[in-house]
Amino acid sequence: MAQALRLLSPPTPSPSLPRLSSLPFPPRPLPCRSRPHRYALRAAASSPHPDLDLLPFDGDAGGPATTSIDVDSVTEAELKENGFRSTRRTKLVCTIGPATCAAEQLEALAVSGMNVARVNMCHGTHDWHRGVIRQVRRLNEEKGFAVAVMMDTQGSEIHMGDLGGAASAKAEDGEIWTFSVRSFNSPLPERTISVNYDGFAEDVRVGDELLVDGGMVRFEVIEKIGPDVKCRCNDPGLLLPRANLTFWRNDRLIRERNAMLPTISSKDWLDIDFGISEGVDFIAVSFVKSAEVISHLKSYIAARCHDKEIAVIAKIESVDSLKNLEGIIRASDGAMVARGDMGAQIPLEEVPSAQLKIVKLCRQLNKPVIVASQLLESMIEYPTPTRAEVADVSEAVRQRADALMLSGESAMGQYPEKALAVLRSVSLRIERWWREEKRYEAMELPDIASSFSDKISEEICNSAAKMANNLGVDALFVFTRTGHMASLLSRCRPDCPIFAFTSSTSMRRRLNLQWGLIPFRLSFSGDMESNLNRTFSLLKARGMIKSGDLVIALSDMLQSIQVMKVP
Ligand SMILES: Nc1ncnc2c1ncn2[C@@H]1O[C@H](COP(=O)(O)OP(=O)(O)OP(=O)(O)O)[C@@H](O)[C@H]1O
Ligand SMILES: CC(=O)C(=O)O
Numbered sequence: 001m002a003q004a005l006r007l008l009s010p011p012t013p014s015p016s017l018p019r020l021s022s023l024p025f026p027p028r029p030l031p032c033r034s035r036p037h038r039y040a041l042r043a044a045a046s047s048p049h050p051d052l053d054l055l056p057f058d059g060d061a062g063g064p065a066t067t068s069i070d071v072d073s074v075t076e077a078e079l080k081e082n083g084f085r086s087t088r089r090t091k092l093v094c095t096i097g098p099a100t101c102a103a104e105q106l107e108a109l110a111v112s113g114m115n116v117a118r119v120n121m122c123h124g125t126h127d128w129h130r131g132v133i134r135q136v137r138r139l140n141e142e143k144g145f146a147v148a149v150m151m152d153t154q155g156s157e158i159h160m161g162d163l164g165g166a167a168s169a170k171a172e173d174g175e176i177w178t179f180s181v182r183s184f185n186s187p188l189p190e191r192t193i194s195v196n197y198d199g200f201a202e203d204v205r206v207g208d209e210l211l212v213d214g215g216m217v218r219f220e221v222i223e224k225i226g227p228d229v230k231c232r233c234n235d236p237g238l239l240l241p242r243a244n245l246t247f248w249r250n251d252r253l254i255r256e257r258n259a260m261l262p263t264i265s266s267k268d269w270l271d272i273d274f275g276i277s278e279g280v281d282f283i284a285v286s287f288v289k290s291a292e293v294i295s296h297l298k299s300y301i302a303a304r305c306h307d308k309e310i311a312v313i314a315k316i317e318s319v320d321s322l323k324n325l326e327g328i329i330r331a332s333d334g335a336m337v338a339r340g341d342m343g344a345q346i347p348l349e350e351v352p353s354a355q356l357k358i359v360k361l362c363r364q365l366n367k368p369v370i371v372a373s374q375l376l377e378s379m380i381e382y383p384t385p386t387r388a389e390v391a392d393v394s395e396a397v398r399q400r401a402d403a404l405m406l407s408g409e410s411a412m413g414q415y416p417e418k419a420l421a422v423l424r425s426v427s428l429r430i431e432r433w434w435r436e437e438k439r440y441e442a443m444e445l446p447d448i449a450s451s452f453s454d455k456i457s458e459e460i461c462n463s464a465a466k467m468a469n470n471l472g473v474d475a476l477f478v479f480t481r482t483g484h485m486a487s488l489l490s491r492c493r494p495d496c497p498i499f500a501f502t503s504s505t506s507m508r509r510r511l512n513l514q515w516g517l518i519p520f521r522l523s524f525s526g527d528m529e530s531n532l533n534r535t536f537s538l539l540k541a542r543g544m545i546k547s548g549d550l551v552i553a554l555s556d557m558l559q560s561i562q563v564m565k566v567p
């Protein structure tokens with residue numbers, strides 16, 4: 001295998017596009033929806049290059065050489081206006097709900113920087129989710145976006161049922177409510193809540209504390225009558241349908257037999273089959289307890305879809321997931337710091353250190369990590385964030401998490417776009433600050449390669465990122481078939497953005513979760529010289545790079561590094 005570290009003088013500009021040599025690798029299997037030749041409408045109305053809007057597009061598999069490159073109008077405009085340095089490195093995930101499911105609302109989020117749309121299977125029907133997923137896909141096809149879709153499983157922790165159709169219910173101080181494992185016909189009897197876990201009434205004891213949604217409302221158990229548990233409200237608040245329930249005894253979370261509840265319930269398996277058939281990009285698994293369940297799901301997915309890949313994200317939100325953290329992260333394709341439920345399972349004051357530990361470990365193990373929940377909680381109701389929320393977002397950005405997530409703020413809040421705009425502007429500001437003032441801690445990156453070839457890739461990426469910082473290059477270019485080299489570069493968190501070129505649209509979407517990567521779809525060959533010339537011409541034609549820009553280019557086919565000026 002060739003390993004080249006070449007310092008090239010700028011190649012002579014090629015008047016016509018170079019010919020593509022044949023691919024050195026067997027082509028990837030064709031995706032199930034094979035569209036041998038179609039036209040992708042890109043950068044529609046807002047495109048500064050209307051003449052480039054309609055370009056031949058060769059589908060997922062790389063296929064024959066085309067002259068197109070897939071990039072969205074927003075990235076294009078951002079690069080053109082502000083140059084490489086200003087691109088946002090932290091990725092943004094939005095939970096889609098009633099406030100954001102309409103086509104124009106989804107488009108507004110994509111335009112404002114949503115990289116991943118999350119649908120939460122705790123809520124909504126398959127029809128509703130299908131509508132959202134297809135709308136996101138349509139947006140990608142019509143406007144050139146690479147918004148990935150993440151499906152989040154419900155998991156089978158203890159939660160309340162729905163409130164007999166009511167959107168919420170208010171629990172007042174001192175009121176007595178009944179939590180019951182009986183199933184009721186709606187409307188529910190007054191001040192009654194059904195609980196999904198059959199062992200509930202047996203497991204709780206008089207004197208236990210019952211926390212709704214991690215403490216948004218608190219009750220004390222005062223009496224057990226068969227399937228009914230009478231509780232007095234000690235901390236009033238709003239009860240929302242299907243809210244999570246935990247119970248605590250002597251300041252400790254009680255996990256009796258509910259510790260035996262499966263991580264992936266029968267409902268979750270149906271949802272996962274649905275996600276596979278709709279072609280989601282990520283499945284986030286709620287209440288993960290062990291690495292085994294992740295491996296189990298990954299082999300299930302591998303057996304089910306030969307032609308598409310779905311990344312599995314482990315949600316770290318339970319005591320068990322924290323106990324088995326490293327094994328779980330190693331088994332997964334990424335992790336989410338799910339602070340909402342985590343804060344109901346460990347004392348709140350331990351959540352920030354858990355976050356820091358997870359973010360750090362994920363980076364060391366080269367897995368993308370999402371920081372989630374309550375980042376801008378007050379923006380569900382108000383158009384501006386609190387100072388504390390801005391500080392929390394800043395801290396997650398400073399920790400250099402791959403992505404930040406909106407939950408209720410975008411799913412059912414009053415100001416979804418404003419909340420996204422806050423995430424975007426705070427990310428940009430903090431990223432610039434730490435670049436200018438070197439305010440981030442250098443991180444020891446342990447060797448993670450499992451083969452000699454991987455070891456070469458890892459060394460190349462570590463060196464390239466270091467060179468990029470030392471030489472002050474404008475961008476790193478990586479031509480990647482598996483995405484691996486792109487993620488290894490992202491792991492180094494270099495000062496400049498990383499342009500990741502991949503021949504598959506699904507890979508492009510998956511890379512969109514990772515810190516600092518600007519993913520493009522482009523068919524390319526094993527001949528780096530010709531890839532580079534072609535890429536330069538295409539990007540120059542769209543005004544996204546200019547002559548004289550300094551670039552370091554890597555490829556996972558040749559395992560090479562080249563330093564060059566754009567001709
Ligand atoms: N598809 C949907 N339909 C209706 N409401 C939704 C939907 N998705 C989210 N929501 C609302 O937005 C709120 C916040 O969403 P979020 O995804 O954080 O849910 P959650 O119930 O807290 O569960 P999780 O712990 O999985 O995040 C939910 O409590 C719900 O009220
Ligand atoms: C996101 C999520 O599931 C949580 O914070 O609990």
Ligand SMILES: [K+]
Nearest residue numbers: 152153154286
């Ligand atoms: K969920």
Ligand SMILES: [Mg+2]
Nearest residue numbers: 317338340341
């Ligand atoms: Mg949760």
